[in-house]
Amino acid sequence: MAPKYKMTYFPVKGLGEPIRFLFAYGGVDYEDYRFEDEQWPQLQGKMPYGQVPILEVENKRIHQSVAISRYLAKQFGLAGKDDWEAMQIDAIIDTITDLRTRLANVHYDEDPVSKERNREPLMKETVPFFMSRFEDEVKSNNGYFVNGKLTWADLYFVAILDYLDVMAGKDLLENRPNLQALKAKILALPSIKEWVAKRPYSDA
Template sequence: MAPKYKLTYFNLRGIGEPIRFLFLYGGIDFEDIRIELEDWPKVKESTPYGKLPYLEIDGKRITQAAAIARYVAKLVGLVGKDDLEDLEIDSVVDTIVDLNNVLREYYFEKDEAIKQKKKEIAVKETVPQFLSKLDAKLKENGGYFVGGKLTWADVYFASFHETINDMVGDNVVGKYPHLQALADKVQAFPAFKAWIAKRPITCP
C-alpha cells in the first residue's frame, strides 16, 4: 500500500510550493493542508519544533522544507546521478533559500521605515547578486542548474520565481533570460500548468 502524505503549511506559496510541485511532478497524491496566518498561534505548539511546513507520512511528522523537498525529489527521480551532483543541487537550493530569507525579512517587516531600508538594500544589491549568479550557472549548464538535465533544483526555482517577482516587483526574474526561460519551461509541464490554473490565490 502506498504511503499517505499530508503536507501542512500556511495558505501561501512560499517554501511549501516547491514541495507541492515535486509531488505533482511525480503524480503522487498528497493532502494539501493550509493554515491561515491568523490561526497560527493556536496551531504552533502542536507542530514539530513550532515550524511549518511539515510532512506527515503515514502518521510520522517531519519538518524542514528543504529536507522534505529533497525526500520527495528522491521519490520522483529528480536527484543527481551521483553524490557530487547531489551536492551541487543542494548548493543551488540552499542559495535560493538564502534569497528567500532575505526577501521575507523585509517583506514581513512591520516597521515601515525599517522595511523600506531593508527593501532598498535587497533590491539594489542582494537580489541582483543572487539572480545574476544563478542565471550564469544555467548558461553554463545548458539551461539547467546541474548536469544539463532537469533536477529538483530547477523545479524548486520554477515554483519560487513568482514569489521573487511579487516581493521585489518589476518582473525582476524576467531581466535574467536563462532564469526566465527555465521558469517558463518547467511551468509548461502539464501537471504544473494545471496546478497553477487552479491553486488558491494567495500572497507569496
Template sequence: MTPAYKLTYFDRQGAAECIRFLFKYGGIDFEDIRITKEEWPALKHKTPFGHLPFLEHKGKIVTESVSICRYLGKIANLASNDDWENLEIDSIVDTIYDMRYQSIKVVRMEQDASRKKTMKEKSLNEIIPNYFTRLEAVVEKNNGYLALGRLTWADLYFVSMCPGFDYFAGGDVFEKYPNLKALRTKVEALSAIKEWIRVRPQSEY
C-alpha cells in the first residue's frame, strides 16, 4: 500500500529530521523523498513557497517544518490537549528554531570570509551559550525534559537539531550542559528513534 504521507526534502537531516523522527516514533508510514541540489531548481517553482521541506497528504501539500512537526506531534501523542501546555511546547520549539537560525545565517548566508569568522565566533562564544545555559535550566526544572515534565515533540525537535549544532561547533557542543546531553541520549535511545538513526541515510547533519 502506498504511504498516505510523502515528505520531500534534500538528502540530509536538517529541517526535515524532526518530521522523520515523529513519523517513526508514531509508527506512521511515510515516503521519504530525497532530492539532490541538482534536482532542486527544476522542482522549486512547483512548490508552494519555493522551499523545502513539504508534506503531501490526500492530494494536499503543506510547507513549514515546525508546523508539520506540530501536526505530527499531536498524532504521535507528544502534544497536549491543553492550550497553555501546547503554548509551552511551542515556545521552546520556537526558541530552538531561533538559535538554529543564528548558525544558518553564518554557514549559508554570509559570504564575506572575515565577517563569517566574526559572526561564528560570536555565535559560539555568546549567542549559543546564552541559549544553552537557559535551556539547561529548563530541562533541570522539567524532570529531564524541555516542557511539561515529560516527553513532548519539543524534545524530538531539539535532538533532531543536535547534529547540526555539533557540526557548527566542530565537536560536542553539549559537553558543558549535562542535562541537555542526557536528554539527547534519552531521546536517541527511544526504540523507534534508535532504529531510525541506525538505518537512515548518512549525512553530516
C-alpha cells in the first residue's frame, strides 16, 4: 500500500513546484495543501524550523524542498543508477540553488539603493555565467543535465524555472536553444503535461 503524502506550501509554484512535478511524474496521489498568506503567521510556529514546504509521510514531517525532492526522486527512479551519478545530479541541483539564492538576494532586497546597485552585476555577469554553463551542460549530455538521460535534475530545473524567471524579470532561456528544448521535452511528458494543465494558476 502506497504511503499517504501531504505537502504544505504557499499557493504558488516557488519551491513547491519541483515536488509537485515529481509527484506527477511518479503518478502518486498526495494532498497538495495550500494555505493563504494571511494564515502564515499562525502556521509558521508549527512548522519545522518555521519554513515550508514540508512533506508529511504517514504523519511524519520533514522540511527542506531539495531534501524532499531527492527523497521522491529515489522513490520514482530518477536519482541516478549509482553514487557517482547521484552526485552529478546533486551538483546540478546545488548549482541551480546557487543561482536561485543570488536572484533571491536581490529580488527580495527591501533597500532600493542596494537592490539597484546589485541588480546590474547580477543580470550582466552572474546570470549569464550560470545560464551559459547550464546550456553547455545540457548540450554535452544529449539534451539532459546528467549522462544523457532523464533525472530529477531536469524536472527540478523546469519546475522552478517560472520562479527564477520572475525573480530575474526576464525569460532566462532566451537564446538558449538546448535549455528550451529540455523545457519542451519535460513539459511534453504526459504526466507533467496533465499536471500543468490542471494546476492552480500562479505567476511563480
